[in-house]
Amino acid sequence: MPTVHVLNESKIANSFRVAQVRGMFDFSAETVRHEMHAALPFEDRDWQIGLIVGPSASGKTSLAQKLWPEKQITQHFDWGSDAMIDAFPKNVETTAVCQTLNAVGFSAPPHWLKPYACLSNGQKFRADLARALCESDFVIFDEFTSVVDRDVAKIGSAAVSKAIKRNKALRFVAVSCHHDIAEWLEPDWMFDCGTNRFEWSLLRRPQIEIEIHECSRAMWQTFRQHHYLNHDIHQAAQCYVATWRDRAVGFCYVIHFPHPSCAKMKREHRTVVLPDFQGIGIGNRLSEFIAQKYTREGWRFISSSSNPAMIRHRSRSPLWKLRRFGRVSPPGNPQLPGTRSFIASNSSKRISASFEFIGSKLHGT
Numbered sequence: 129m130p131t132v133h134v135l136n137e138s139k140i141a142n143s144f145r146v147a148q149v150r151g152m153f154d155f156s157a158e159t160v161r162h163e164m165h166a167a168l169p170f171e172d173r174d175w176q177i178g179l180i181v182g183p184s185a186s187g188k189t190s191l192a193q194k195l196w197p198e199k200q201i202t203q204h205f206d207w208g209s210d211a212m213i214d215a216f217p218k219n220v221e222t223t224a225v226c227q228t229l230n231a232v233g234f235s236a237p238p239h240w241l242k243p244y245a246c247l248s249n250g251q252k253f254r255a256d257l258a259r260a261l262c263e264s265d266f267v268i269f270d271e272f273t274s275v276v277d278r279d280v281a282k283i284g285s286a287a288v289s290k291a292i293k294r295n296k297a298l299r300f301v302a303v304s305c306h307h308d309i310a311e312w313l314e315p316d317w318m319f320d321c322g323t324n325r326f327e328w329s330l331l332r333r334p335q336i337e338i339e340i341h342e343c344s345r346a347m348w349q350t351f352r353q354h355h356y357l358n359h360d361i362h363q364a365a366q367c368y369v370a371t372w373r374d375r376a377v378g379f380c381y382v383i384h385f386p387h388p389s390c391a392k393m394k395r396e397h398r399t400v401v402l403p404d405f406q407g408i409g410i411g412n413r414l415s416e417f418i419a420q421k422y423t424r425e426g427w428r429f430i431s432s433s434s435n436p437a438m439i440r441h442r443s444r445s446p447l448w449k450l451r452r453f454g455r456v457s458p459p460g461n462p463q464l465p466g467t468r469s470f471i472a473s474n475s476s477k478r479i480s481a482s483f484e485f486i487g488s489k490l491h492g493t
Contacts (some may be wrong), residue, residue: 134164134190162187168195168319168326175316176292178301179309179329182321188303191321192268201303202260203270207244212255215244220262228258230437231294233287233407236354250280250404257288265297272302273309279373280404285312286333287407336372338410340417343369343379351379351400362397370401370414377405378414382422385430394422396431399438412441419447419485429485439481447487454479 138160140146150156164187170178180188192201207215216225229240234254239247247255253276260267273281285302289312292298302313310318311331319326347369348361361367362383370378378401385395396418401411415438419429430451433439442448 132166132168132191132194134162134166134187134194136162136187136190164191164321164324166191166319166321166324166326168317170317170326173316173328176296176299177289177313177315178299179313179315179318180301180303180321181307181310181318182305182323184305186321188305188321189270191319192270192301192303196266196268196301199266199268200264201268201270202256205256205259207255209243209245211241212244212247213240216259216262225258225262227436228262228291229254230435231287231291231407232257232261233284233405234258234403235401235406235435235437236403239403248403249275250277250284253280253284254287254403254407257284261291261298261300266299268301268303270303272304273306274304277404278306278308279375281306281309282312283405283408285309286314289314289333290408336408336410338370338372338377338413340368340370340414343367345381347376347379348381348398350376351402354403355398355400365397368414368418370410372405372410377402378410380414380418382418390428392426393428393430396429399431409441412438416447416485416487420487423485423487430482431485432480432482434480442481442483447485448483449486450481451484452482 140158140160162185180192182188189201205215213222213225213229226237226240229235232254234240234251236251239251244252244255253273257269260269273284276284288300292300302309302315310329312333314331314333315329317326318329345361345365345367347367348365352361361381365381365383367379367381369376370380378399380399381397382394383397385393387393396415399411399415401414415431419431422429432452433442443450
């Protein structure tokens with residue numbers, strides 16, 4: 129089993145204040161020394177995600193540097209003052225950048241256009257993750273989840289784990305002082321610098337149970353700014369909120385959709401998940417729960433989206449049937465109410481997909 133030797137040693141300078149501290153604590157050594165011998169047999173198996181964890185000053189970063197001296201350790205980037213999305217590598221296509229941002233749970237296009245300094249801590253964390261994954265196929269991320277709320281840290285860990293496992297060419301090593309993310313990150317191996325212990329990990333992410341309730345239209349104000357279209361809510365909207373651990377995390381509203389060949393049709397009009405809880409499928413589960421509710425009541429249920437992640441999910445799911453894909457077309461008659469505002473809003477330029485929910489038919493319910 130290969131063993132790595134880590135030695136951090138700092139010579140103590142001579143000064144009046146240093147002498148005072150030496151006297152106060154009866155400290156006579158000439159250096160401050162931290163040494164560790166770590167046995168890490170992770171090359172014995174294929175792996176994608178590793179976790180180096182331990183208390184502060186236990187040698188986590190030094191160990192990562194010793195293991196992969198040719199790799200850059202990521203913590204923060206120099207983002208500049210322009211739009212955040214402009215700081216991604218120029219050799220990476222915009223569509224790939226957008227896919228990576230969505231993959232790590234940063235699915236809020238309006239916020240991609242802000243300077244990095246204007247983002248929340250949770251958004252900065254995910255932006256750093258996305259940029260690291262765009263710049264290298266082997267990422268060592270220091271101080272992983274250290275600056276975010278612990279619930280956000282768990283959701284963010286699950287999102288990045290999911291994103292990395294989609295691409296077998298990626299390797300990711302998280303360096304963190306927080307043990308609570310381990311089962312959410314689902315690493316292939318863990319090394320604890322506090323106990324000097326390596327183990328192949330069989331941890332699995334806990335189930336996320338959300339509760340869904342009917343709610344008033346007033347709840348839309350909590351979610352409105354996070355929708356990429358940011359429209360006002362329809363007066364006839366039937367609204368639903370998803371909660372996790374008593375926190376509102378998702379919102380969906382449905383409207384009646386008049387159709388010449390079907391009197392009983394509903395349309396999902398907006399589904400939004402708060403930024404800190406994106407990337408683990410809450411929006412899709414919320415949408416499908418609501419869709420199944422209406423189809424069980426005898427309604428046909430349709431939904432259109434421009435969100436690449438949602439389109440990809442529904443295209444692969446047996447619960448949905450694709451009805452249309454392409455750019456949105458305005459009504460044929462330019463005199464119809466709303467047509468001019470539709471064109472002016474640039475909605476006619478968006479590529480979107482329209483689906484019908486067929487889950488009830490599929491499962492015989």
